[in-house]
Amino acid sequence: MEMYRRTYAEINLSHLAYNIRAIQKAFPQVGFLCPMVKANAYGHGDVRLGLYLEGLGIRHMGVCLIEEGILLRKSGVNAEILVFRGFDFDGAQKIAEYAMTPVVSSWDHIDHLEALESNSPIGIHLKFDTGMNRLGFRPEEGQKLFDRLWQNKKIRLKALVTHLFNGEDAADENGKSAGQLKALNQLAHIFKPFNIFCHALNSSGIISAMSLQKAKPGPQHPLMLQNWGLRPGLMIYGYNPLADKSIVDLKPVMTLKAQVNTYRRLKAGETVSYGGTWKANRDSVIAVVPIGYADGYHRILSNKSHVLFAGKRVPVVGNVCMDYLMLDVTDVVQNKDLKEFKDQEAVLFGQDHGATLSPEELATQAQSITWEMLTSVGERVPRVYVGGGQ
Ligand SMILES: Cc1ncc(COP(=O)(O)O)c(C=O)c1O
The missing domain is CATH 2.40.37.10 (Lyase, Ornithine Decarboxylase; Chain A, domain 1)
Known part of the structure; x- marks a missing residue:
């Protein structure tokens, strides 16, 4: 690498592996672990990290932009790539061409995917807005979405998604996150015939769930309602966003x-x-x-x-x-x-x-x-x- 000014970011891959293992150890039962590698893997270098994560056995990763996903694919990443940002018809074509998984958050997205010329259905994750008020369908739209997607020849629903807007309170049974998780769990009942799973936990949600493992909450605690899929970002790069830093040992990457x-x-x-x-x-x-x-x-x-x-x-x-x-x-x-x-x-x-x-x-x-x-x-x-x- 050309470097005439010795100013650089040293990225310690062993530390990344350590942080990933900390999550895997705490949640051996979770099937969906999707590290977020958007925004150039939070500045750490998405291509190198994407390939390295895949080498660690990671089977899913999340990006925001279609462009980010294409770069990963072109660089040899074979894992499932979830694209969280919305898309138009051109974007839908690119998502399909590069075998990525769209996170669908509006009726337009469904129209664009249905308009694709393809013989096999495209797998999607469906995003619900349970309080962040940014992207996603309203929970009230659940049944209408079910009707549109059930036996849909072009689209195969694989998972439901929501995003915690105040994940710091996820350990609190009556917190904002609890309300969001309960809402998604309700929706999971509607979509049960699809055999879907749900993912909702970012770093603060995941570390909150780790803190509860010691406390052994009852099955009614929103974090225990199901095996929530995990979408860690900040924590895989070595930082715990919660005030209690003792819950999990992470190494800065x-x-x-x-x-x-x-x-x-x-x-x-x-x-x-x-x-x-x-x-x-x-x-x-x-x-x-x-x-x-x-x-x-x-x-x-x-x-x-x-x-x-x-x-x-x-x-x-x-x-x-x-x-x-x-x-x-x-x-x-x-x-x-x-x-x-x-x-x-x-x-x-x-x-x-x-x-x-x-x-x-x-x-x-x-x-x-x-x-x-x-x-x-x-x-x-x-x-x-x-x-x-x-
Ligand atoms: C949809 C989604 N999931 C997960 C994450 C990861 O969040 P964190 O870095 O707090 O773990 C983000 C980050 O912004 C996100 O937008």
């Missing part, structure tokens, strides 16, 4: 790194970067790190966040630029020869010399969420794969 090659010695009173928003209150050493907001390091983190430098937390000082950010490394390099730090790697998030800096921390500082920090890592940041027997 991505470490974002950049090699420092320039240092500046500042006199007290001098400022750093555009607008001079940070002023040295002592003689200081500033490390110039070749990563900026064009690489996905949000500008809002200026003068707020920290970076690991030689295993120590140091502050980001001055405004983050398009291609660079600056660190006050005075305390770390004090009484040392700066030559020792030539080519020093800075870790923007991830692990370094046993220290950890989480994108969750950055997300809080950036008024964002971990998902956005991961998916923001830019296209011009090469992904370097380690572990996983590679």
Whole structure:
């Protein structure tokens, strides 16, 4: 790989395998485990991860865009690819051509699939809107959908889908998620003659279900109503979105790194970067790190966040630029020869010399969420794969 700027995202495939195994161990009975590899596998590289997941025995994976699914297919992924975004007739043709599974969420979608010229029916998953109010049929439409799809020559219904909008409360028998799961379970009764299964749990739902395994809830708990299929996203990349981090041990898959090659010695009173928003209150050493907001390091983190430098937390000082950010490394390099730090790697998030800096921390500082920090890592940041027997 060409890399003249040593700024890269190290992707640890062994950690991905570890996180997948944590789910498989907790739910040995679940037949549908569909890791979400949309948005370039949350920034980790969808082709490489898709192929690696398949090597781990994963038989289903989820994307948003038809384009994402086509890329996976063209790269050799044979697993079932669920396309969650809607589609027009052209899209329906592509979905069929690349043997993908559409998640059908409107009557138009059904029209487009029925209009396909094909001898064999296309398998679909049917999405219900049980409260997210984004995509999907209303539960009241269940019977009408049954009538349209029963013995349909063009379409074969395989599963029902819903998406939790507040998965953090899934352990609560009376929470929002409980209402959604109960609604989908009701619909499953209508569609029983299709021999369908249902999937609904994202990372927060899955980890909530893990937390309940110890508590052994009764069969009436919404999480226990059936063997819900699983659609983990964030957790396979190493992060638990729930407050209780002790429920499951996950390993962060991505470490974002950049090699420092320039240092500046500042006199007290001098400022750093555009607008001079940070002023040295002592003689200081500033490390110039070749990563900026064009690489996905949000500008809002200026003068707020920290970076690991030689295993120590140091502050980001001055405004983050398009291609660079600056660190006050005075305390770390004090009484040392700066030559020792030539080519020093800075870790923007991830692990370094046993220290950890989480994108969750950055997300809080950036008024964002971990998902956005991961998916923001830019296209011009090469992904370097380690572990996983590679
Ligand atoms: C339909 C659907 N299922 C599952 C997921 C995975 O969610 P999470 O990353 O919270 O596990 C997403 C992510 O946005 C989604 O849109």
